[in-house]
Amino acid sequence: MTDLDVIPTLSPEEIAEIEHEVALIPRRDSAAIDALMIVQRHRGWVSDSSLKAIAALLEMSPEELDGIATFYNLIYRQPVGEQVILFCDSVSCWLRNGDGVKEKLSELLGIDYGQTTADGRYTLIPVPCLGACDRAPVMMVGDDLHTHLDDCDLASLLTCEANHD
Amino acid sequence: MATISIDGKHYEVEDGSNVLEAVLGLGLDLPYFCWHPALGSVGSCRQCALLQFQNADDDRGRIVMGCMTQVTDGMLLSLSDSRAKAFRADVIEALMTNHPHDCPVCAEGGECHLQDMTVMSGHRDRRYNGLKNTHVNQDLGPLIHHEMNRCIACYRCVRYYQDYAGGTDLAALGSHDHVYFGRHEDGTLESEFAGNLVEVCPTGVFTDKSLVHDYTRKWDLQSAPSICTACGVGCNTIPGERYGRLKRIHNRYHHEVNGYFLCDRGRFGGGWVNSERRLRQAGAQMSDGCFAPLTQEQAVQRLQTLCGADSKLWGIGSPRASLESNWMLRSLVGDEHYCPGFGPEQDALRAVMTALTEGGVATATLPEIEAADLVIIVGEDITQSAPRIALALRQSVRNLGLEQAANLGVQHWQDAAVRNIAQNTRSPLVEWVSASTRLADVATKTLTLAPTDIARMGFALAAALDEGAGVDGLTADQTTHVVQLASRVLGAKRPLIVSGCSSHDASVVYAAQALAAAVARRHAATRVVYTVPECNSVGVGLLKGTHKDLADVVAAAEAGHIDTLVVLENDLYRRMKKEWVTRLAAAVPNIVVLDALETSTCDAAQLVLPVASFTEAEGTLVNAEGRAQRFYPVVSDVGERLPGWQWLRLAAVGRANRSDLETLMHLDQVLEAIAAEQPQLDGIRAAAPDASYRDRVGLKAARQPHRYSGRTAMYADKTLHEPKTPVDEDAPLSFSMEGESHALPSALRSFVWDPGWNSNQSLHKFQAEIGGALKGGSAGIRLIEPKGQPAPGAYSVPAAFEPPLSGWYLTAQYRIFGSEEMSAHAPGILAVSAGPTLILSADDALQLALAADDGVTLITADGSVDCEVTVDPALPKGTVGFVVGHAHLLDLRAGETVSLEKKPGLMRRSEVIASDGVRVYG
Numbered sequence A: 001m002t003d004l005d006v007i008p009t010l011s012p013e014e015i016a017e018i019e020h021e022v023a024l025i026p027r028r029d030s031a032a033i034d035a036l037m038i039v040q041r042h043r044g045w046v047s048d049s050s051l052k053a054i055a056a057l058l059e060m061s062p063e064e065l066d067g068i069a070t071f072y073n074l075i076y077r078q079p080v081g082e083q084v085i086l087f088c089d090s091v092s093c094w095l096r097n098g099d100g101v102k103e104k105l106s107e108l109l110g111i112d113y114g115q116t117t118a119d120g121r122y123t124l125i126p127v128p129c130l131g132a133c134d135r136a137p138v139m140m141v142g143d144d145l146h147t148h149l150d151d152c153d154l155a156s157l158l159t160c161e162a163n164h165d
Numbered sequence B: 001m002a003t004i005s006i007d008g009k010h011y012e013v014e015d016g017s018n019v020l021e022a023v024l025g026l027g028l029d030l031p032y033f034c035w036h037p038a039l040g041s042v043g044s045c046r047q048c049a050l051l052q053f054q055n056a057d058d059d060r061g062r063i064v065m066g067c068m069t070q071v072t073d074g075m076l077l078s079l080s081d082s083r084a085k086a087f088r089a090d091v092i093e094a095l096m097t098n099h100p101h102d103c104p105v106c107a108e109g110g111e112c113h114l115q116d117m118t119v120m121s122g123h124r125d126r127r128y129n130g131l132k133n134t135h136v137n138q139d140l141g142p143l144i145h146h147e148m149n150r151c152i153a154c155y156r157c158v159r160y161y162q163d164y165a166g167g168t169d170l171a172a173l174g175s176h177d178h179v180y181f182g183r184h185e186d187g188t189l190e191s192e193f194a195g196n197l198v199e200v201c202p203t204g205v206f207t208d209k210s211l212v213h214d215y216t217r218k219w220d221l222q223s224a225p226s227i228c229t230a231c232g233v234g235c236n237t238i239p240g241e242r243y244g245r246l247k248r249i250h251n252r253y254h255h256e257v258n259g260y261f262l263c264d265r266g267r268f269g270g271g272w273v274n275s276e277r278r279l280r281q282a283g284a285q286m287s288d289g290c291f292a293p294l295t296q297e298q299a300v301q302r303l304q305t306l307c308g309a310d311s312k313l314w315g316i317g318s319p320r321a322s323l324e325s326n327w328m329l330r331s332l333v334g335d336e337h338y339c340p341g342f343g344p345e346q347d348a349l350r351a352v353m354t355a356l357t358e359g360g361v362a363t364a365t366l367p368e369i370e371a372a373d374l375v376i377i378v379g380e381d382i383t384q385s386a387p388r389i390a391l392a393l394r395q396s397v398r399n400l401g402l403e404q405a406a407n408l409g410v411q412h413w414q415d416a417a418v419r420n421i422a423q424n425t426r427s428p429l430v431e432w433v434s435a436s437t438r439l440a441d442v443a444t445k446t447l448t449l450a451p452t453d454i455a456r457m458g459f460a461l462a463a464a465l466d467e468g469a470g471v472d473g474l475t476a477d478q479t480t481h482v483v484q485l486a487s488r489v490l491g492a493k494r495p496l497i498v499s500g501c502s503s504h505d506a507s508v509v510y511a512a513q514a515l516a517a518a519v520a521r522r523h524a525a526t527r528v529v530y531t532v533p534e535c536n537s538v539g540v541g542l543l544k545g546t547h548k549d550l551a552d553v554v555a556a557a558e559a560g561h562i563d564t565l566v567v568l569e570n571d572l573y574r575r576m577k578k579e580w581v582t583r584l585a586a587a588v589p590n591i592v593v594l595d596a597l598e599t600s601t602c603d604a605a606q607l608v609l610p611v612a613s614f615t616e617a618e619g620t621l622v623n624a625e626g627r628a629q630r631f632y633p634v635v636s637d638v639g640e641r642l643p644g645w646q647w648l649r650l651a652a653v654g655r656a657n658r659s660d661l662e663t664l665m666h667l668d669q670v671l672e673a674i675a676a677e678q679p680q681l682d683g684i685r686a687a688a689p690d691a692s693y694r695d696r697v698g699l700k701a702a703r704q705p706h707r708y709s710g711r712t713a714m715y716a717d718k719t720l721h722e723p724k725t726p727v728d729e730d731a732p733l734s735f736s737m738e739g740e741s742h743a744l745p746s747a748l749r750s751f752v753w754d755p756g757w758n759s760n761q762s763l764h765k766f767q768a769e770i771g772g773a774l775k776g777g778s779a780g781i782r783l784i785e786p787k788g789q790p791a792p793g794a795y796s797v798p799a800a801f802e803p804p805l806s807g808w809y810l811t812a813q814y815r816i817f818g819s820e821e822m823s824a825h826a827p828g829i830l831a832v833s834a835g836p837t838l839i840l841s842a843d844d845a846l847q848l849a850l851a852a853d854d855g856v857t858l859i860t861a862d863g864s865v866d867c868e869v870t871v872d873p874a875l876p877k878g879t880v881g882f883v884v885g886h887a888h889l890l891d892l893r894a895g896e897t898v899s900l901e902k903k904p905g906l907m908r909r910s911e912v913i914a915s916d917g918v919r920v921y922g
């Protein structure tokens, strides 16, 4: 059952952004994905308490919203690192030694798919095709797409990303 | 009709249905998972694949999904083609990759659709060697057990729970190989109809928790056709028994009463028959107040002495006792000394009886409720008072959407497409109620009003339709609402008026009858539904004679006219105020109480006799639509207990004028006698076949499945001798696995089973048409058919509600869990029932500085009682609601004026759940 008291868990900015999306569509619950993305943008992930607050704001049950949230790989229902690495594990990248690169990357970071580095910097997640097959193998680090990956330049790429911010 | 060819044979099938339905309807086998007769098709599991050919020259064909393919004339299909078979085998193999193969420890085993379909599809050897997914299960509350690893992701559960039952707290979580069906966190499932998941889920994910903890396989359960005794709807049930204990209650399909589903009170509320508080032996009260046990023989002697020839005998019957028992009591004491024992609902109930018998408008069957295109609810929170009806009303609001889909050429069974087209479109459902309801989410409009104002709305709308004089003093909003609704009524085709006894206010029922008459004059297809609180309220109401009210009984007692008072299955504290019971007990020298459970009334009795429950006796109940239905014992060893009518028959021995009663040894004889004396009840004999029923080979109907095991070993701890088959002379059923279990009259079907179909899905083998009537005919018989023209009845408009100058006006509020006497003693129901609750409006709560769960003392003219607060923002100004039937609130009456005081010291419910699960209030 929806508990309205939990809405203030969200910040006024988040609520304002969500209400903006709601205003553009006929039903409040249709803004579910946008609302989840908004909160994730602010907080990096969607916690249980955020989920309940968004559900209350959109007049839906936490279950209905969680069904949507957990359907999408890119809505994080667990804390992630500062940067999320989306590594393509689909066929073009695989043909171009994606697996080898992934192994090297895992070795460098000390994590496998679904894990976060001990320093909290990176989370590694597989993604089925980033639409850049012509430049395979590819991955995204945060919002940046990296193409033509090669085991050799991984280390410098990560250092570079690290200096980036 | 369409002619289709399946594997070269021609068949006539219904046009417009889907191929799966048609195939099953023909009695052929085609495995399926996601399709369900009540839920329609979504084509998600791919199990019902078969081959369709373009034309006679096409020898390749193509795979189609049976449930998603519409039947067309001349269709060429194959079920047995090897490619179709291989496809189906592959599908089930894929569905089974994560399955834990834990059938031996699974409560579904032996009645599992997944087992049946796996065998049917020919998947025998597992080839997948990879790791299986495993899930963490959830605690879904005291009623339902969760075991996610067994899931095959057919999506039936969420489609039932969300789309059909309107629940919001169960969802499909995750995606692809990780999909999970549960809540977002542990917690009790909120829907009042969650228990149907047990039967809807084709695997062992959702199972009956009480059965899991006290387990018996379906094939080892002894069952019998029965009727739910937990409200007036009279859903048909199948209780299952082993070792003398009720193990579980399953739905028994009745096309016109309950279809495929029960409510949770009915499914889980029967557990009271196993309760420690059951009376097992007769007892006589001694001078110290304790009861000395009596043998059956001693008890009968004592009873006969107390009811002796010159004893002035009176009797109080019960709307929760069978028609036979009530009639026997009435015959024993004489009709002028018989009181039906109704409680505070009496006036409203009498109004309902008049509306049913003289209102001239037919009561809706279940399919008619579901087909309604306009529903007006007059004063009922129907989810709490007649739950199964609420589930049907949830389907009725879909009709406008279904119509839109039909206009686009989409069949009603195309579930996802229909819902997509309909979106939020709903047929109108208007509620006039005295508090927030659980149907508000599908209602077009919910008006909360005091009961008299509800009645005024009914009369106003009736007047608007009859173009008669309106009701004075409506607010502007109310007037607009009435005008708008009147035009909607004119535009409707199948309107339905729902009302009943729940407000304990007869004016509400009068208004509903007047409204129904006005609507029915416009539309012949108008139907009504009136709720009554108990399983035999209408049956007792139909008994004719000069009956007395409880007040008359007390008066007679105090005038010294009663020597012995026989109280049949009735806890008087639930019917009249404590003070009156005390007066009655003081004035009557001898009270005999017959009951199944120990009640407070027993303390006032000199003699207490143990009565057989619905699982131990045979009898007839008449439901709210006036349908007489028979229930049969499922337990053979009832010990010292007797059905109420049997005790009363024995009591008649010494009564000079009624010694004839003693000769009515068998239920069929009692039925004959009732019919002979009360012509309006003549139909009860035809409600089910009599005890002389025999199948083709001369046997009675079987209560045990063919594979019933351990018959000779079950009681080896008591005796090493092979027990004889218990004899049941009264019933057309035997306590045996011998006898017909297939070609049976529907009233005698103890279980559904068909070769290869061990689960309840085998039901389609017994239906004349999928989702339609049963081949064995309709069980039970309607005793009330509308006669004459629609009649408005007592047309007196009450004055508008005025909030009391000081204090509050009490309104009656039913709760599905807790308001009904017997089910409240079932452990599962007890665990989900609320405490003694007082419902306050948000304004009043604010003013009194009270919040939800706070303590409040309610002060009436007779005394005071402590309650827990629930806040309902929609509660009409000047009113507070109390929960009917809660053991602490029995002395409260709707319509009383009460005052309130904050009670700081009250411990909250969460703090006082004692270790044995029984709640204590300080």
Ligand code: SF4
Pocket (backbone or CB within 6 Å): B150, B151, B152, B153, B154, B155, B156, B157, B158, B181, B200, B201, B202, B203, B205, B206
């Ligand atoms: S839990 Fe049962 S009903 Fe739900 S998807 Fe799984 S197998 Fe189907």
Ligand code: SF4
Pocket (backbone or CB within 6 Å): B228, B229, B230, B231, B232, B233, B234, B235, B258, B262, B263, B264, B265, B266, B267, B386, B387, B388, B389
């Ligand atoms: S309580 Fe009423 S609605 Fe529920 S199963 Fe029993 S008869 Fe049906």
Ligand code: FES
Pocket (backbone or CB within 6 Å): A088, A089, A090, A091, A092, A093, A094, A128, A129, A130, A131, A132, A133, A136, A137, A138
């Ligand atoms: S396969 Fe990797 S980007 Fe398309």
Ligand code: FES
Pocket (backbone or CB within 6 Å): B020, B031, B032, B033, B034, B035, B042, B043, B044, B045, B046, B047, B048, B049, B065, B066, B067, B068
């Ligand atoms: S039953 Fe037809 S696809 Fe599931």
